[in-house]
């Protein structure tokens with residue numbers, strides 16, 4: 001069930017548009033902001049608020065990189081895997097994180113602290129390699145300085 | 155120092171100008187001038203005469219595009235202005251500088267441009283990763299509204315405009331303007347057939363203009379300073395300044411506003427400090443991931459739309475990616491192809507099926523599992539995914555670096571097959 005709060009937020013977005021279905025992406029973002037990921041029940045609930053079929057909502061949800069249809073940890077690490085970061089050796093940084101966290105890309109640590117994902121270019125190519133944790137971006141990373149970054153996220 | 159209107163207010167490591175500081179620096183003057191002394195069509199005329207060309211990659215003349223929008227009392231309403239702030243092209247980090255560095259310039263540019271096409275509603279389509287830009291632009295929108303630059307009856311002139319921000323849920327194809335409109339309508343971001351063009355039938359079927367961030371940020375300056383001034387900023391016939399960027403293994407990667415037509419060599423050597431010690435330049439991709447490689451012999455070319463095109467590539471976004479002599483060209487195009495394969499929207503077969511196929515071939519080459527015939531396979535795909543053969547320009551964009559790399563570095567590709575390994579790992 002969507003909470004009343006989430007429902008109101010979605011309806012407020014829907015009012016801005018000529019058709020309320022246009023708020024579908026906003027709705028998915030809102031649910032994810034509150035719940036970290038979008039489960040099947042939420043897809044059905046969004047569909048009923050926006051007068052769509054659940055499949056229509058899911059076709060949108062599964063299209064976008066930043067909508068998670070699987071559970072994620074308390075913090076999501078997104079390592080930039082695009083070209084400038086590749087040139088500057090993001091693969092070493094990624095291998096280190098895989099070792100350090102003991103998980104593969106796409107997985108979540110057993111304590112639910114971190115999910116590790118790849119991301120496309122973060123627009124920080126002049127400070128490669130870069131990554132994001134939740135809403136924060138970090139630049140000029142290497143195996144040595146990434147440890148201190150992780151410490152901020154418990 | 156040459157003039158740099160787009161970045162004049164941007165101070166490194168300092169917060170952007172508040173609305174009061176921005177006004178102090180001459181901000182919102184152009185808006186006032188246009189709304190009180192110029193008809194909408196006169197603003198469009200100025201932009202046409204200045205020959206401002208789109209900075210989102212294609213270089214289309216902005217004033218000409220605006221000129222296609224139906225005007226006057228009989229035009230379909232509402233009309234929309236959309237700022238393309240999706241900036242997902244790998245190696246591109248220029249619009250971000252403007253959005254984070256001078257959000258009021260973005261807001262003033264939007265209002266002024268919306269006025270030129272008599273739009274009632276403007277959207278900024280911002281990529282989801284640009285969190286700081288979102289905060290700053292959002293705040294600038296609020297400040298502008300509080301000052302009477304936005305909302306109903308702006309500055310008492312009778313013109314009204316609402317601005318909304320949409321944070322994208324992330325997909326490179328959203329940057330393509332018709333896919334962007336589908337995304338703004340809450341749908342999967344699949345490109346639309348053209349015609350009809352968005353200028354007449356865009357968002358919700360209404361007349362819509364989509365322009366890049368950097369493109370629009372020129373508009374207030376052209377209104378303030380005039381057409382001749384704008385043309386003189388440039389060293390070539392393509393007027394204005396340009397944000398040029400460099401990433402890769404250079405001494406000082408970064409982004410700078412320079413006269414349009416600055417040479418690749420100046421950008422690379424004077425601004426980016428040249429290659430890191432011990433490294434030589436092997437090639438550059440001049441304008442984000444979907445442009446053809448250029449080489450040493452092209453460095454003295456003026457980096458403007460026409461010159462780079464004549465050299466067989468495109469200015470694109472103007473942010474170059476540098477490949478050095480100790481990094482594998484096959485590995486680099488493998489990384490690029492992986493990006494495009496992941497981001498293909500899946501609508502048309504050659505792109506949806508062809509790009510992953512190419513990615514696997516390139517990965518096999520890198521893993522020492524390449525086979526004779528692989529290079530012909532790549533060449534065939536470069537042809538079949540080329541311009542005009544797919545539903546949108548994503549696939550041809552993906553072929554640009556791949557095809558030009560194979561032409562230039564065929565020996566390196568062959569060595570991967572012959573020696574059954576990547577020589578650079």
Ligand SMILES: Cc1cc2nc3c(=O)[nH]c(=O)nc-3n(C[C@H](O)[C@H](O)[C@H](O)COP(=O)(O)O)c2cc1C
Nearest residue numbers: 208209210238240241242329330331365366369547
């Ligand atoms: C796959 C693809 C991605 C694109 N991404 C962007 C982008 O992120 N930002 C942008 O301004 N233009 C992008 N474009 C170009 C837009 O379709 C459109 O031409 C541009 O926004 C028009 O603005 P301009 O005339 O001001 O350059 C992209 C085009 C394609 C084919």
Ligand code: SF4
Nearest residue numbers: 499500501502505546
């Ligand atoms: S070329 Fe690729 S991105 Fe463009 S419509 Fe076809 S499948 Fe989609």
Ligand code: FES
Nearest residue numbers: 080085122124125
């Ligand atoms: S390639 Fe990693 S930030 Fe651009």
